[in-house]
Amino acid sequence: xxxxxxxxxxxxxxxxxxxxxxxxxxxxxxxxxxxxxxxxxxxxxxxxxxxxxxxxxxxxxxxxxxxxxxxxxxxxxxxxxxxxxxxxxxxxxxxxxxxxxxxxxxxxxxxxxxxxxxxxxxxxxxxxxxxxxxxxxxxxxxxxxxxxxxxxxxxxxxxxxxxxxxxxxxxxxxxxxxxxxxxxxxxxxxxxxxxxxxxxxxxxxxxxxxxxxxxxxxxxxxxxx
Numbered sequence: 412x413x414x415x416x417x418x419x420x421x422x423x424x425x426x427x428x429x430x431x432x433x434x435x436x437x438x439x440x441x442x443x444x445x446x447x448x449x450x451x452x453x454x455x456x457x458x459x460x461x462x463x464x465x466x467x468x469x470x471x472x473x474x475x476x477x478x479x480x481x482x483x484x485x486x487x488x489x490x491x492x493x494x495x496x497x498x499x500x501x502x503x504x505x506x507x508x509x510x511x512x513x514x515x516x517x518x519x520x521x522x523x524x525x526x527x528x529x530x531x532x533x534x535x536x537x538x539x540x541x542x543x544x545x546x547x548x549x550x551x552x553x554x555x556x557x558x559x560x561x562x563x564x565x566x567x568x569x570x571x572x573x574x575x576x577x578x579x580x581x582x583x584x585x586x587x588x589x590x591x592x593x594x595x596x597x598x599x600x601x602x603x604x605x606x607x608x609x610x611x612x613x614x615x616x617x618x619x620x621x622x623x624x625x626x627x628x629x630x631x632x633x634x635x636x
Contacts, residue, residue, distance in 0.1 A: 445558030456547045460605040471616040473502045482630045503533035504623045548602040555595020562588030
């Protein structure tokens with residue numbers, strides 16, 4: 412008879428939860444104070460992702476005819492015009508080519524090395540703040556689990572203190588305490604995906620820089636007109 416009463420109580424609790432319509436905002440509010448650090452981590456993750464995405468996309472833009480014009484100017488001996496074009500073009504590729512143009516007349520190895528140094532510096536600028544996303548991807552789930560553990564400790568301490576342990580109370584307490592874990596995992600997943608998207612965009616830009624560098628070195632070794 413006791414087990415039948417418990418099963419009936421569980422069925423009533425399930426029906427009450429199913430019948431109760433809870434909005435997403437109302438559900439998040441049940442997570443407790445630990446939700447505020449999670450909100451902050453989410454805002455920071457979105458801000459860093461959007462800011463870096465815009466910066467990387469800007470860095471990857473370059474005129475399709477840029478290297479053709481550079482080549483024509485170098486072949487005709489008009490290095491000043493090539494330097495002027497590179498200087499007035501705001502992109503990592505242009506800054507790298509400008510450094511190479513400044514070193515014309517020196518050994519090929521020295522030119523290549525100076526361009527490589529500029530490329531490393533440009534990569535550093537593009538990768539700036541990406542570690543924040545990887546950090547959020549790691550700590551957001553931990554914050555969520557911490558909130559769940561704290562909530563469960565409070566729940567069972569309350570049960571031990573009052574002696575009341577109906578299935579309704581336990582089920583309601585557990586599902587609200589799991590909200591922080593779910594939120595932390597979602598934020599961590601968003602930050603992880605954002606980090607990988609930005610890394611892919613950086614790799615594409617680096618490939619463009621390497622292709623432009625190789626083309627520039629080939630141009631320097633072509634005979635002038």
